[in-house]
Amino acid sequence: MELSSDEHNNFSLARFESMLKTNNVLFFDSEEFEDIVHYYLENGKIALAKKATKLGLEQHPSSTNLKLFQIEMYIFEDKLELAEELLDVLSLLEQSNEEIYIQKANIYSRRDNHKEAIKLLEKALEITDDPVDVLSLLGMEYLFMEDFEHAKLFFMRCLEEDEEDYSALFNVVYCFEYLEEHEEAIDFLNDFLNKNPYCGVAWLQVGKQYYELKKYKRALAAYDFAIISDDSFIGAYLEKGRVLEKLKRYTEAIESYSITLGLDDPTSYALLRIGKCYEKLGNAELAIQFYTKCVEEDGLLDKGWIAITDFYYKNRQFQKALYYIEKAISIDGENVAYWKRYAKINNRLKHFEEAEVGYRKALELGNYELESWLTRGDILTNLGEYEAAVNNFNQALEFYPTNPEIEYRLSGLYFSLRESAKGEFHLRNALKAEPEFLMIIEEIFPLVYRMKKVKQIIAQHKNPSL
Incomplete structure (x- = not known):
């Protein structure tokens, strides 16, 4: 009895892993090695994929596909020069292998030369019998270049080739969203749904576009269709709950969210x-x-x-x-x-x-909101830490130059520290910027407010002829 494809692959994997454990060298044909390497790469087991590729090439040194796997792993490890050297040799031997163009494009892409990568992928597209992957790669290159119009077109072509390519569907919608073309996205999705009326993923995306447009009742209807298409679609229940919250229908939102708790x-x-x-x-x-x-x-x-x-x-x-x-x-x-x-x-x-x-801590972590500087400075002032408060407000001025709330506080602090020249400088700046905020000095630094020198500066500001 012949083994099925999956059974054959499992048998090959078991033999290969047994060989690694026992150190007994077993023979595999090149296709078996390819399947083993592919399996490990798909499952993120890079070390085992490298091992299988090395052993495979020892048994089949002329295997182009195993060499291409080796190249792919070199690129993954950022060993681009090594990968390029191997590709140059292979490209002389095989002019009509699209994978060579794809891997060359991958190297150019890694080097941020996306235009050259696109040229190579277009050559691969001309000779491939399975265009979906190449179209998707072209779409990604245009995304890297932030050319969303072209990216969108290539992902649409992916969907024309394979209507169940949900990755392409997400990318098309992402391009529409980035371009803020929500109405156009809805038109595209509706056309798609005319041919695939029970595609829950597409209904979900329609709902998201209506949500962005604040058309919540239409979004709700789209999510209901997504649930009709697949009553175990957790994402649809979560999005439906979000819309119900927007509509202030909280009890119904709880029901929708609660359904997901039972599904997973x-x-x-x-x-x-x-x-x-x-x-x-x-x-x-x-x-x-x-x-x-x-x-x-x-x-x-x-x-x-x-x-x-x-x-x-x-x-x-x-x-x-x-x-x-x-x-x-x-x-x-x-x-x-x-x-x-x-x-x-x-x-x-x-x-x-x-x-x-x-x-x-908040300031050290990059939260430079004015309120944080002011409140921290006021706390330091109240604790009698005038020097620390001065440092705090001088730092704040770097982010909020000539801000009157900071200037008044610095003025009060410098006068309190008996640095009258600096106190006068900041008080004049503050009065010039916002005289109505003078109450800051009065409330936080009442002794300073009653100083003769401060009274004179305030009076001069109100009546420059004095």
């Missing part, structure tokens, strides 16, 4: 959205229950920790909010959003030193 392992996204819906419905107990499930399911999802922290903060349960944001920071100490909340919560709890640390 719960996703943190679905648990988070269910929690949000319960919060909107005023059901605090269930909201917290689902937020907690969300962070238990995926401790790296920052939106989950932020949701549970913000829930307690809004309900003025600052100690609980602090507990959860500290847990989040213990998991990811480089998250700016966490440190901003940590600072804000500690500030409300009057834990000023901890709040200052939070704002400092």
